Amino acid sequence: MKISFRCNGKPMQLEISPETRALDVLRDTLGLTGVKEGCGKGECGACTVLVDGLPVSSCLLPAAKLEGTEVLTIEGLRKPDGSLHPLQQAFLDEGAVQCGFCTPGMIMSAKALLDETPRPQVEDIEEALSGNICRCTGYGKIVQAVMRAAEKSEEGRHDG
Amino acid sequence: MTGKELRIVGRRVRKVDGIELVTGQAKFTADMKLPGMLYGFARRAGQPAGKLEGVKKDEALKIPGVVDVLTAEDLPGPNLIGVLPPFDQPVLATGDIRYAGESVAFVVAETREAAKRGAAALDVRITEVPPILTVDEALGDGARKIHENGNITFSRKLIKGDADKALAEAPVVVENTYETSFQDHAYLEPETDLAVPGGDGRITVYASCQSPFHLRGLIAANLSVPAGRVKVVQSNTGGSFGGKDDVAVEIGILAAAAALRTGRPVLVAHERGESMVGSNLRHASRITITTGATKEGKIVARKIKIILDGGAYASESPFVVMKALIHAAGPYLIPHVFVESTAVYTNKTYAGAFRGFGVPQVTFASESQMDELAAKLGMNPLTLRKINALRPGDATATGQVFKQSVGLLQAIEILEKERLPEKPEDPSDRYLYGTGHSCMLQGISNGAEGVDVVGATVQVSQDGSALVGLGLTELGQGSRTVYAQIAAEELGIPLETVTVRQVDTDSVHDSGPTVASRSTTVGGMAVLKAAREVKESLLDMAALMLQTDKKEIYFQDGFAILSKNPDARIPLREVATAAYWTGHPLMHLAFSKAPEAKYDHDTHQGSIYIAYNFGAHRMSIRIDRWTGEVRVLEHLAAHDVGKVINPVGLEGQVEGGSLIGYGYAHMEKIEESRGIIRNANFADYAVPSIKDRIPTRTLVVEEANPTGPYGAKGVGEPPVAATAACFANAVSDALGVRFTRLPVTRQDILRALQSGAATHGGDKNG
Numbered sequence: 001m002k003i004s005f006r007c008n009g010k011p012m013q014l015e016i017s018p019e020t021r022a023l024d025v026l027r028d029t030l031g032l033t034g035v036k037e038g039c040g041k042g043e044c045g046a047c048t049v050l051v052d053g054l055p056v057s058s059c060l061l062p063a064a065k066l067e068g069t070e071v072l073t074i075e076g077l078r079k080p081d082g083s084l085h086p087l088q089q090a091f092l093d094e095g096a097v098q099c100g101f102c103t104p105g106m107i108m109s110a111k112a113l114l115d116e117t118p119r120p121q122v123e124d125i126e127e128a129l130s131g132n133i134c135r136c137t138g139y140g141k142i143v144q145a146v147m148r149a150a151e152k153s154e155e156g157r158h159d160g
Numbered sequence: 161m162t163g164k165e166l167r168i169v170g171r172r173v174r175k176v177d178g179i180e181l182v183t184g185q186a187k188f189t190a191d192m193k194l195p196g197m198l199y200g201f202a203r204r205a206g207q208p209a210g211k212l213e214g215v216k217k218d219e220a221l222k223i224p225g226v227v228d229v230l231t232a233e234d235l236p237g238p239n240l241i242g243v244l245p246p247f248d249q250p251v252l253a254t255g256d257i258r259y260a261g262e263s264v265a266f267v268v269a270e271t272r273e274a275a276k277r278g279a280a281a282l283d284v285r286i287t288e289v290p291p292i293l294t295v296d297e298a299l300g301d302g303a304r305k306i307h308e309n310g311n312i313t314f315s316r317k318l319i320k321g322d323a324d325k326a327l328a329e330a331p332v333v334v335e336n337t338y339e340t341s342f343q344d345h346a347y348l349e350p351e352t353d354l355a356v357p358g359g360d361g362r363i364t365v366y367a368s369c370q371s372p373f374h375l376r377g378l379i380a381a382n383l384s385v386p387a388g389r390v391k392v393v394q395s396n397t398g399g400s401f402g403g404k405d406d407v408a409v410e411i412g413i414l415a416a417a418a419a420l421r422t423g424r425p426v427l428v429a430h431e432r433g434e435s436m437v438g439s440n441l442r443h444a445s446r447i448t449i450t451t452g453a454t455k456e457g458k459i460v461a462r463k464i465k466i467i468l469d470g471g472a473y474a475s476e477s478p479f480v481v482m483k484a485l486i487h488a489a490g491p492y493l494i495p496h497v498f499v500e501s502t503a504v505y506t507n508k509t510y511a512g513a514f515r516g517f518g519v520p521q522v523t524f525a526s527e528s529q530m531d532e533l534a535a536k537l538g539m540n541p542l543t544l545r546k547i548n549a550l551r552p553g554d555a556t557a558t559g560q561v562f563k564q565s566v567g568l569l570q571a572i573e574i575l576e577k578e579r580l581p582e583k584p585e586d587p588s589d590r591y592l593y594g595t596g597h598s599c600m601l602q603g604i605s606n607g608a609e610g611v612d613v614v615g616a617t618v619q620v621s622q623d624g625s626a627l628v629g630l631g632l633t634e635l636g637q638g639s640r641t642v643y644a645q646i647a648a649e650e651l652g653i654p655l656e657t658v659t660v661r662q663v664d665t666d667s668v669h670d671s672g673p674t675v676a677s678r679s680t681t682v683g684g685m686a687v688l689k690a691a692r693e694v695k696e697s698l699l700d701m702a703a704l705m706l707q708t709d710k711k712e713i714y715f716q717d718g719f720a721i722l723s724k725n726p727d728a729r730i731p732l733r734e735v736a737t738a739a740y741w742t743g744h745p746l747m748h749l750a751f752s753k754a755p756e757a758k759y760d761h762d763t764h765q766g767s768i769y770i771a772y773n774f775g776a777h778r779m780s781i782r783i784d785r786w787t788g789e790v791r792v793l794e795h796l797a798a799h800d801v802g803k804v805i806n807p808v809g810l811e812g813q814v815e816g817g818s819l820i821g822y823g824y825a826h827m828e829k830i831e832e833s834r835g836i837i838r839n840a841n842f843a844d845y846a847v848p849s850i851k852d853r854i855p856t857r858t859l860v861v862e863e864a865n866p867t868g869p870y871g872a873k874g875v876g877e878p879p880v881a882a883t884a885a886c887f888a889n890a891v892s893d894a895l896g897v898r899f900t901r902l903p904v905t906r907q908d909i910l911r912a913l914q915s916g917a918a919t920h921g922g923d924k925n926g
Contacts, residue, residue, distance in 0.1 A: 032184070033184070033190075033191035034185065036188070038432070039432040040431060041841060043432075043843050044432075044842050095174075095175070095812050099347070099397065099400075100186055100396065125850070132850070133842060134348070134850075135348055135816075137812060137815060137816050138812075138815035138853055138856060140815050
């Protein structure tokens with residue numbers, strides 16, 4: 001079957017077989033390997049991408065459901081000038097990254113949160129990231145990073 | 161300005177390999193896709209014990225897309241892997257089935273789905289044998305032998321003084337038995353290897369792994385080719401914690417053998433369930449301790465018996481036995497110690513290396529008993545620990561004396577200065593509060609477990625930048641950043657101009673395994689020495705250029721600078737370029753070799769480790785007596801790390817290790833029945849989520865370690881043990897009942913409250 005959708009701002013038209021997962025289309029067909037597979041069952045969050053702005057486990061999503069949507073992956077997060085998104089910068093600055101395998105999914109879940117709630121409370125962050133497992137960091141620095149990115153984004157808005 | 165003070169070491173720096181990770185550009189093994197690549201999938205035994213009668217391949221080969229099926233007889237080599245010879249683990253089963261996750265055949269196909277279907281279609285005949293599922297069964301009279309030599313994997317004793325006599329004379333004695341469960345590493349990236357035939361008689365294996373040279377050696381042996389024909393490249397590795405060694409070897413051999421047979425690249429990417437069932441776990445344990453003390457609280461003797469459930473294969477069991485043996489008496493000055501430590505085979509998933517390596521088990525047991533002793537003596541638990549804490553010049557349980565870098569007392573004193581968190585008003589009387597302490601030690605680097613050498617290269621280019629190479633792997637812990645800091649510090653160049661290369665076995669020296677909290681200490685020392693040797697060469701060149709003695713020159717911010725006139729300076733790129741043209745060496749290979757362990761093998765008395773990390777933790781918790789829910793209000797983690805190289809990395813190691821310890825102590829439990837793991841997924845095996853995180857605060861003691869760079873010593877493993885132990889003590893403090901088995905889950909707590917076992921809680925509202 002044919003599907004068309006937008007991915008990281010670019011129009012895509014693909015021929016897929018109906019049982020294909022969105023994760024496989026993104027990784028294998030489009031080469032967006034920043035989308036990670038950690039469990040294949042929607043339990044770890046490593047494959048999180050934004051579909052029409054909402055965080056989705058792409059391992060559970062049939063690729064056919066991408067039809068007509070706007071998909072954002074970690075690869076689409078950098079600004080046009082190549083500089084890092086405030087969340088990427090904050091994860092780096094705060095030491096919220098260790099092995100980095102959970103990081104793309106974690107950042108995408110955090111992006112969905114900040115788009116909806118620009119000044120989140122700690123509880124909001126816990127709720128938004130509760131489906132993303134990290135085994136390395138202990139999460140403390142991840143919470144700090146999201147807080148810091150929110151502050152930076154806020155400053156950016158006031159400055160701009 | 162002399163260039164003597166540290167400018168980069170000790171500074172908070174970002175991970176040098178972080179940008180690729182936050183942008184999704186970093187390539188993990190499964191991110192590579194090569195032309196003609198095949199996918200491999202193993203058929204597992206599915207039952208814990210039996211005789212493999214045969215595997216018929218026909219039905220699998222009929223599945224569209226299936227290219228090849230390998231069974232044991234298709235492997236060109238000995239079909240044997242392990243850590244300490246004689247090896248006992250087949251890559252593909254022959255004859256005996258010893259655990260349910262054992263691979264019996266390996267299917268390669270054009271797609272992952274076809275490989276899976278092929279594996280399911282295989283006709284595998286196994287005659288069932290009653291499995292041996294407990295250590296007691298395994299050790300029982302007349303028990304079936306799981307391996308030819310019986311069911312004892314490895315056993316050792318530590319004997320210092322006369323513990324029996326001292327216990328008989330001790331005025332106060334406490335005794336108890338403690339148990340701990342298996343734990344899964346649960347790194348986010350499941351194990352993945354990709355083997356690529358080179359067409360030149362060589363094969364390259366890209367691996368998510370911890371010890372590339374271990375892979376190279378065992379892959380080559382099992383392919384029956386010289387080691388130099390195999391090149392192992394460590395891809396970005398999504399966590400390891402000790403886990404990606406045996407299993408990375410196993411799937412590396414399977415992928416490589418299939419790649420050679422088919423002439424095509426073969427990828428093996430474990431599914432999450434396979435990662436839990438088919439790769440090693442942390443040993444379950446049963447530990448009995450008797451402690452004797454004076455009425456004033458001086459410990460006079462400890463007698464300890466440790467039994468580790470090692471599952472089906474030896475893996476790292478011999479070394480875990482030794483580590484548990486050496487650490488079981490705790491970080492205390494005790495004149496009489498007797499420890500017996502034994503690993504036992506059972507028909508379960510094999511146990512091996514996992515962050516802490518036997519120390520979390522014995523620390524939980526030992527530190528629980530310290531609290532029991534304090535209660536019996538009517539003494540403050542931290543005071544009891546302080547009285548007995550090892551000090552510089554004291555002999556450890558192995559009789560080893562460290563004259564410096566013994567910072568336990570300082571760690572305890574830091575905790576004493578910290579006020580306990582205030583209890584909020586609680587008119588509903590709904591909550592119980594408790595505080596627990598733990599002290600611990602963790603031997604740094606291999607010590608008695610093996611050779612302790614790291615070879616590192618530092619290469620300076622004509623542009624004045626540096627490339628560092630060594631055989632120890634970055635697994636997320638931040639070792640690349642530490643090495644870059646050390647090279648930048650020594651060479652006086654900006655951190656941004658240092659690159660620490662990916663490990664591949666063609667290009668770096670075998671540095672031994674990346675284990676035992678040794679990267680910073682032994683690896684860092686090798687980088688430091690290599691950098692200093694290159695620097696000497698550059699100083700010779702700079703001295704010629706500045707027409708002075710090289711003692712008058714220092715390097716800083718990328719310049720060679722004259723000490724007495726800092727305005728006289730030459731960019732290091734010019735020095736390096738001149739060095740190139742005049743034949744001054746720009747690259748050096750240097751070795752750090754730790755002093756050899758010297759000890760008596762019957763008593764384990766002698767010098768075992770080059771240093772110990774000492775830790776003291778305190779945890780304050782609140783328990784909801786209606787639901788059993790625990791909230792950690794405060795967690796203080798004080799460690800003597802010798803010298804902090806990167807505070808951000810240190811905090812990351814302490815916070816992350818602490819949460820693994822907390823999960824171990826409170827949440828994580830392998831559910832097994834009849835030899836089959838029933839919760840091999842993240843929905844049923846509870847790894848801590850962001851909502852379960854604990855507020856760990858890292859507190860630093862810096863008692864310089866003479867064997868580490870700038871005095872540093874490792875910290876990767878220690879927080880796991882200390883956190884698990886202080887959690888158990890905090891729960892006991894809150895409830896007034898001692899739990900002797902980890903994990904202490906919310907259900908365990910609720911049961912204690914409801915049954916009336918908890919003397920502090922009771923079932924008032926539940």
